[in-house]
Amino acid sequence: MKTQVCIIGGGPSGLLLSQLLHLKGIDTVLLEKYSREYVLGRIRAGVLEHGFAKLMREAQCGERMDREGEIHEGIYIAHDKGMDRIDLHKHSGGSSVIVYGQTELTRDLYEARARMNGKVIHNVEDVTLHDLTSAAPYVTYREGDQIIRIDCDYVVGADGFHGVSRKSIPKDVLREYERVYPFGWLGVLSRTKPVSPELIYARHERGFALCSLRSQVLSRYYIQVPLEDSVEDWSDEAFWEELKRRLPDDVAARLITGPSIEKSIAPLRSFVAEPMRYGRLFLAGDAAHIVPPTGARGLNSAASDIYYLYHAVVDHYHKKDDSGLDGYSEKALARVWKAQRFSWWMTMLLHRFPAHIPYDQKLQDTELAYLLSSERAQQSLAENYIGLPF
């Protein structure tokens, strides 16, 4: 098989790039390790910034998002003295975010790829990248006992944190920066009316909690849990009880509970791999960087990578201009690090850290008091939460 760009990974990053390039007449083959149903079964992000939404529209995949997604102009921060609203719209000069689940967005991208006869190959095994620093790289994978080879001009590694692409870069070339947090998020999806029309980020002495949603009939809630906990340790009843304890009394009183339709634990991690290019391999999205979900930046950081990479590849084929490809890693990383900073800051502000000494706790109290009393601090939060320009 031969293609111009071989994309590894059928998550939102890989699918969006493949769709955008297709619309510019550039051929791609996309390899995904799992089935489409499996990928769509993963419940992940819920908050999209406008830059992402714009790219989805450019990819001709924005119609359902615009119809069913909810525009949110504020978030709540709950704490021991009550609940404050941060007006994202006012403090960002009129912007907002869209609440539309990653599952739905990924479904829209898969459907668009199918409509346009995109080459998306599922259930591939043993994906291996070859000759990345030569002018003729290629990728192989296994289908039963057959090895299939794909010759290409470029390889894009959009295969998430556990993928093979980043691991194909020699250790002496790649520098990794990492912080692992001493807790995870236990998430529950339930077919219940959300407790609040806007997201509530709750800081509590028992640990962080988040009230989010997918629609007016589908709620998504999270609580901070110790790393050692497993999903089996948490019955639905225990989850709802603990969530209520961490919310202001009036919010807890109106929380509607129900059976969980999905329950999972995600460890929290900050991670960046540099550079994001090795020869003819370009990394994008979670393959190159991870943030803790507190600032809702993960998927949105993937979007800016795809934006830069898409334009760079188009300039290469349409204008014979390689400056975008050559500058990709530096440009992408500059924005990635800003999302890292913001996600780390939100995480440090709102969680309980087992190792905190009383001094750290006082500083965290003061950081929150400052945020809630300062218009400028709220502007900074809003600017980052709605997404820095790219």
Ligand code: RFL
């Ligand atoms: P993905 O989604 O992990 O997709 C990578 C795909 O590559 C496949 N793959 C392979 N394919 C072929 N060969 C191999 N060897 C392969 N190895 C892996 C995988 O099967 C998969 O399909 O990465 P991508 O596309 O870069 O997308 C990134 C986002 O998924 C991620 O950043 C967000 O979900 C993070 N995130 C959030 N981001 C936001 O912007 N806003 C949010 O509100 C938000 N909430 C969240 C989140 C992530 C969470 N978890 C579970 C980590 C909430 C949670 C709980």
Ligand code: PHB
């Ligand atoms: C979600 O709805 O899954 C969600 C929303 C906001 C976050 C993280 C996750 O910060």
